[in-house]
Amino acid sequence: RSNAEKFEFQAEVSRLMDIIINSLYSSKDIFLRELISNASDALDKIRFLSLTDKEVLGDGDNTKLEIQIKLDKEKKILSIRDRGVGMTKEDLIKNLGTIAKSGTSAFVDKMQTGGDLNLIGQFGVGFYSVYLVSDYVEVISKHNDDKQYVWESNADGAYAISEDTYNEPLGRGTEIRLHLKDEASEYLEESKLKELVKKYSEFINFPIYIWASKEVDVQAPAEDNDASDDEETPESTDGEEKEDDDDDEEKDEDEEKPKTETIKETTYEWERLNDVKAIWLRSPKEVTEKEYTKFYHTLAKDFGDEKPMAWTHFNAEGDVEFKAILFVPPKAPAELYENYHTGNKSNLKLYVRRVFISDEFDELLPKHLLFLLGLVDSDTLPLNVSREMLQQHDSLKTIKKKLIRKALDMLRKLAEEDPDEGLDDKDKKEVEQSKVNDEKRGQYTKFWNEFGKSIKLGIVEDSENRNRLAKLVRFETTKSDGKLTSLDQYISRMKSGQKDIFYITGTSKEQLEKSPFLERLNKKNYEVIFYTDPVDEYLMQYLMDYKDKKFQNVSKEGLKLGKDSKEKEIKESFKELTKWWKETLGSETVDDVKISNRLAGTPCVVVTSKYGWSANMERIMQSQTL
Ligand code: ADP
Ligand code: MG
16 A cells, blocks of 8 residues: 555564464464454443543444454454554554553563463453464544544554555545455354354443344246256355346246245344343343353453352442442462562453443552452442542442442351361361362362462551451461361360460471470370461461450560469579570570479470560561561
8 A cells, every 4th residue: 555654573473473364273262262352442431531521422323332353254354343442653652562561571472481362462462363264454543532543554563554545435534454364264254253242241340242244035027938948046155135036037837926035035134142231230030050150251361161159149239339240260370479468450440331441440449359350330430530640549448348348248157158167166077067069179279379468467457447458368277187278267176274275486387396385285185376477477466365265475585384383492592503504695695594393304495575676587577578
């Protein structure tokens, strides 16, 4: 094209396209999901803009927020069109090629080490999946602020952009034309596309249409059939009518009326493929587990076959009304704790009365619950204000509070439904035995291993919910036999007369088991919690008590194990020794030297004062592990 301007892809993008176009990946279908998802995003954007400025929608067909799919079998073109926000020339350059997105090189690296192409959407480069099935792609786009442009590339390292003076005007939006590779001809089959759209667009909140062929019966004048019907039947695949009008004259010999017959004819019309009742508007009782799982995959842009660990779907009523669905992902992302203090983003989508507003609202969940995925649809928030103003809205605080409660309830339930939980607790075992659900077995342990740190950090940060969070904490103890146990279970096993909850901190259970601090406690049959995660030291600075029981670090001053009748006598008789010892070591080295009843075999130990750092904390501070 004479007016085309040529551009080179940024190197990373070019590499990505090479990988895709040469890929032997078998699930090429995913390109359609990515295109529909982009179309839906673009429609969300224009709908959002129209909240504050009705004019942006224009008039006539432009106001129809929908997606259309069309096939051209002869030219082998599949096109997907939306009436979304569209792209200006600058957008086309920026979004489709020149500037690599942050995810591009990460995705290229993943693909070179055998990563799964299915995850392409998570890396923000889903568009390029079109080259799984096409060798040449045109993107025609019209944005309100610019003329209509065509972007085109055959993935050879370059692309071209030209002002569009030859295609039909789009009004507004984007049409992606895929010139399909020979081996991708299955995507010219209507039935295949219908099947895929149904599969991938279940949760798209805009109508999707396909330009579908339909066989209809029409009455046409009968053919002259003096010879029996051995001629070809009329075929019409292109929708144009074929009429036989050449033999009317000779026909009226046997009958007065002209004969008619029924023939099949192909016509085309837009066929709607999805129904757009949003899943969160439906009653939780109606939605199946499979639907929740699929919805989770759509939200997470993760189309593996792992189920979310848990979810909660509810309708909050009262001053602030909203509907929400929250999911616990099957796995913690690798960066979850690396970015904990600085960079984790919300995974919640915010809607106001069905209209998508943003997925960057960090005010909806506290840091320690940012691992949850889901959405909130509020009826109370105003629609016609900017994102910035929404961010300040009072209702957000209420929403946040309720989301936290519901999230913690969901986790408590996950624990309660796990038959492996509380195995040491005899009563529970007997009661639960009858309704054991093996699907839930081990689920809470799995949750704890992936996200337990978040719960601990929550205890540090969220004083209001500290107790609810403490209920969710798991640990091993001197008596838990390698299994995880909870504070409630610990308390249920406390010896009569035991006032405090005992714990000890260190680097590993193996190391702690040998600690002289445990000698006497073990001998007297007291249970002691092992805290071996660096974050546990912080946790215990905030978790002072649980159900009226104080926590006592057994390596610190203040451990009481009941009275020893001879204590006073013994203290008296060793007075000289302790005095001499203290003076010899000097006040630089020790605060005090005391007679203790905490040891059984070992003659002496170094103990930290009540308010000082434990030895483990000293070690952590020195290595700065957190
Ligand atoms: P992502 O959707 O994660 O941003 P993609 O590679 O799928 O990544 O798309 C890249 C960008 O191209 C999008 O962010 C968007 O700005 C633009 N884009 C793609 N398709 C469309 C479309 N149909 N309408 C408007 N913009 C689009
Ligand atoms: Mg996309």
